[in-house]
Amino acid sequence: MIAGICGFLFTIFIYLIAKRLYRYKRILLFSPLLFTPIVLVIVLLCTHTSYDTYNAGGKWLAYMLQPATIAFAVPLYKYYPLLKKHAAQILISVVAGSAVAVVSSALLALLLHVDHHVLFSLLPRSITTPIAMNVSEMIGGVPSITAVLVLITGLLGSVIGPYIISYLRISDDIARGVLLGTSAHGAGTAKAFELSPISGTVSSISMILAALVTQLVATIIISS
């Protein structure tokens, strides 16, 4: 219990340091989503603390992902007219992106001879954690491995996203949001909100659509 509370407070403490460092110097290592887990993993390993002990407190922070997901209703409401105007564009791009996510994961995993359990756990990795775990279980993956792969995807996505945006010269706010939300769920969406409120909102709706499309396709494939 005490270890849990320490884990909880320590996570917030390191996160605040990372935020300050990142504001001071915008280098990749100081990005809170990279810096904080690295420090925590090192501390847990050095102090021989198990993940379960840490997570007794950590899970309360993770639970806040759910109220935060509900909070997406606010930008959704504020930019509803804009979203409605671009609905077709967003939907087509998200469906294309989600198809690429699943197919490319499968092909790359087969190519690199990844274990079958891991392969099925990898397929839903680009969508938001709760639905990804759901899909993973349906198709015969391991939900807890999927959760970690989803997070690695989010982390990598929010790091490489800005480079891809500038390399492809994607100047459109809508396209930027679609790119980040479809590929890197909530972490990508947090990045998109850094770019502009419009990109952030489009990213959150893309994240939701990608999750729904993937869940729907998985349900159809399983029941057929």
Place this chain on the structure above:
Amino acid sequence: MKRLLILLGQVAFFIVVSIIMNALVSILDWKIPGSLLGMFVVFLLLQSKVLHLEWIETGASWLLAELLLFFIPPSVGIISYQSLMLHEGIQIFLVIAFGTTFVMICSGLVAQSISKRKEHTRP
């Protein structure tokens, strides 16, 4: 102090909604997460003016601004898969890195080309 109380109250609102929605999906045995249902419900309440934007806007902005913090404990979970990461970590990393790049290129370019087409058709 007053601002902090307002923020806490509004965040508490979202927590309560998530608890109610989780209970609801488990009672109804729906296959969607309670938080997604909650988002739709709050959106509809805002649209129908039952909820006013200013009642929840501060809390929502804070939750979204600190979103990354909530991702951290689950990502530390990688520590439980040390042997998997030692044996297949590089392959997994490559699959995710290339896969994510493909998704970004595809979705970004499709969205961008649709925007451009719209601009062209406009007189």
